[in-house]
Amino acid sequence: MATDAITGLAALLLATAFVMVTADTNSDDVTALNTLYTTLHSPWQLTSWVSQNGDPCGQSWLGITCSNSRVIAIKLPGMGLGGTLGYNMNILTALTELDMSNNNLGGNDIPYNLPPNLERLNLEKNNFTGTLPYSISHMATLKYLKLGHNQVSNVNVEFNQLTNLTTLDLSYNTFSGTLPESFSSLTTLTTLYLQNNRFTGTLGVLSDLPLTDLNVANNQFSGWIPEKLKSIGNLQTSGNSFSNSPATPQATPPQRPSPTRNPTDSNNSHSTDSKNNPSSGSNGGNVGVSDGGKRKVGGGGVAGIVISLVVLGAMLAFFVIKWKSMRRQHEEDLEKNVPLTHLASGKFKQLRPMNTVSPAGKEGLQRTVSMNLKPPSKIGFHKSSDKNDHLNKSVETKKTNLSSIRATAYTVADLQMATESFSTNNMIGEGTFGRVYRGQLSNQKVLAVKKINSSTLPTNPSDFFIELVANISKLNHPNLSELKGYCAEHGQCLLAYDFYRNGSLHDFLHLSDGYNEPLSWNSRVKIALGSARALEYLHETCVPSVIHKNFKSANILLDTELNPHVSDCGFADLIPNQELQESDENSGYRAPEVAMSGQYSEKSDVYSFGVVMLELLTGRKAFDSSRPWSQQWLARWAAPQLHDIEALEQMVDPALEGLYLAKSLSRFADAIALCLQAEPEFRPPMSEVVQSLLRLVQRSGVRAVELADSRRRHES
Structure with missing residues (x-):
């Protein structure tokens, strides 16, 4: 009996263990549902739900459907839930x-990170x-999308990939503007509800969709309802400004061209129109002008007027183009005698004057630096009886533009000699915009010369480059890499900056050469604070604000006192967004919304800054393919552990050898966590980050760490 009891107990335990194993929910799904529960304000209605761990599939959480340990459905309608959706539902x-x-969800945008499938x-x-x-x-599998009865105002969605969508409900929102052209790609759409919005324009983009149910009532549509849409069984169009005319150029297919006629032969014109257009005798859009009560001028007369206007317009356009061609030739003749550096196009976004900046000093003190950042004068096109005088004024204005550049104009020969003809031996780096060379001038001054790839510049690169230089030369902050000179000769686009012997933060952290000692904790905080001040200046002092787009440790240069100088500022807008996203290394700094939409903002810079702070904290690269897959992207691996004291201490760079204060470390991690918020609106502005780092310095006794670090170095 005892043996049977033991056997039965073992079987029961085995069965229980089997159930527990099969009931275990995928860890990513558990994490996402824990976050969702928290962002929904932990409502009592969600029985069995918890904010940490748990087993949604095995414990039958309310509204959750699972298959093979994966959550496949979340259905919680009409629960009176508040808060918003989780920020990591994409997992x-x-x-x-x-x-x-x-x-009652919302109060802000629908989160970016929706489940992708x-x-x-x-x-x-x-x-x-x-x-x-x-x-x-990008939800190519989406079939059913209902977003009605909210307060959403902007579409911002491309529908080209949503070829499986059958039902789309955007009704009762505040959408405005015309319908997206990408609606025409919805080749399986049968139900479309757009009522009670502020859409304008026409319905032409919907003409070829297989719709069986369409409601566009109570908008601001105009024009004509396409004939194909009129055959829809359930069509509602009231409350708009549609035309009642039965025949329209937009709504009817083009007719066969009428035979050539003598405009004076009105009888022949009338008979021909009657044969080709049976509705011409009615009110089918013709303009009726009585002629002694016997005949009317119909569509043919209108066509004749239109043709005459088209011919007249074509002749006018010809003379305008001819005049512009002659003028352009004259300008080119003038420019043959004007140096390239005297030309500027005025096509770039300009910076308005700025008054003060708050640079980062060694003691964390602020000082005021006045600057004259008046933008170059734009070329004025004023009426003049003398065309040559007008062109001369344009050239003089371009010279004025050039005079506003606060940097030395070097010749190609100057920089070729300095870099030994851009020798590979002098190449010190290669970035998004081109290669960088070490150059030494005849006066022994050492520069870092960036040779811009002309392929990254728009058409007429020389003109654009001059405007680029003008804009970059206005950026003036102690923690920015200052533009010292430029060269725009013989098709070359060269920028010259100060040369920093300590190289980049990336190299200092990750490429040990055996000579540099590891960065102390005090130096890391100092670098973070200075870099934060640089971004604060770009975002909040420059008008309009400057988005960096490519902020990373490789673009933070260190001088001999380890003060940071942020490089590659001011010209990220010249290249398409996606080109900055190609490499895995760059992807390590990329904010979630950038990965989704390719659109950068000040808040995406804040996220990238948070990743750089993580590098300073951990000594790890933003992306490292040599590590296990779960640890390759630094932000994904580290962010969830920033508020776990034990995990945080395990993450700290071993090179620090424990020489930091726990409070300082914790506050540094708090600042990182704020910067790495998945939702951009929750990330702080850089001015708040600067203040948090200043408080860290003032309250956490960084000086004590510095003394301990000095003692260690003295003993060694």
Whole structure:
């Protein structure tokens, strides 16, 4: 009996263990649902849900459907839930249905990081505002999208990839503007609800869709309803400004051209129009002008007028083009006698005057630096009876533009001699915009010469380059790499900066040469503070603000006192966004919304700054393919552990050898966590980051760490 009891107990334990194993939910899914529970304000209605760990599949969490340990559906309609959706729902890669309709969610935008493989998404009857997330553009499996009864105002979605979508409900929002052209790609769409918005324009983009149910009532549409749409069984169009005319050029297919006629033969014109257009005798859009009560001038007369206007317009355009060609030739003749450096195009975004900046000093003190950042004068096109005088004034204005550049104009020969004809032996780096060479001038001054790839510049690179130089030369802050000179001769586009012997922060942290000692904790905080001040200046002092787009440790240069100088500022707008995203290294600094939409902002710079702070904290690279897959992207691996004291201490760079204060470390980690928020609106402005780092220096006794570090070096 005892043996049977033991056997039965063992079987029961085995069965229980089997159930527990099969019930375990995928860890990513658990993390996402824990976050969702927290951002929903931990509502009591969600029985069995918890904010940490748990087993959604095995414990049958309310509204959760699972398959093979993966969460495949979340259905929580009409639960009275508040808060918003989780910021990391994109890791629910097996989720095919998300129904959070008829709740009180929102108060802000729908999050970017939606589950990527959804087939059904229902967020109707909530309080979402702002813009539809661009991430919806990539949901190729989506069939059912309901977002009605919210307060969303901007579409911002490309529908080209949503070729499986059958139902789209955007009704009862505040959308405005014309319908997206990409609507025409919705080749499986049968149901479309757009009522009670502020859409304008026409419905032409919907003409060829297989719609069986269309509601566009109570908008601001105009024009004509396409004939194909009139055959829809369930069509509602009231409350718009559609034309009642039955025949329109937009709504009817083009007719066969009429035979050539003598304009004076009105009888022949009338008979021909009657044969080719049976509706011409009615009110089919013809202009009726009585002629003694016997005949009317119909569509042919209108066509004749239109043709005459077209011919007249063509002749006028010909003379305008001819005049511009002659003028351009004259300008080119003038420019043959004007140096290239005297030309500027005026096509770049200008910086308005700035008054003061707050540079980073060694003691954390602020000082005021006055600057004259008046933008170059734009070329004025004024009426003049003398065309030559007008052209001369234009050239003089371009010279004035050039005179505003506060940097030395070098010749190609100067920089060729300095770099030994751009010898590979003098190449010190290669970045997004070109290669960088060490150059020594005849006066022994050492420069870093950046040779810009002309392929990264738009058409007429020389003119654009001059404007680029003018804009960059206005940036003036102690923690920026200052432009010292430039060269724009013989098709060359060269920029000259101060040369920093300590190289970049990336090299200092990750490429040990056996000569540099590891950065102390005090130096790391100092570098973070100075870099933060540089971004604060770009974002909040420059008008208009300057977005860096390519902020990373390789673009933070260190002088002999380890003060940071941020490089590559002022010309990221010259290249398409996606070109900055190609390498895995750059992807380590990329904010989630940039990965989704390719669109950069000040808040995406803040995220990149948070990644650089992580590098300073851990000594690890932003992306490191040599590490295990879960640790390759530094931000993804480290961010969830920043508030775990034990995990944080394990993450600290071993090179620090424990020489830091726990409070200082904790506050540094807090600042990182704020910068790495998945939602851009939750990230602080750089001025707040600067203040938090200043408080860290003032309260956490960095000086004590510096003394301990000096003692260690003395003993060694």
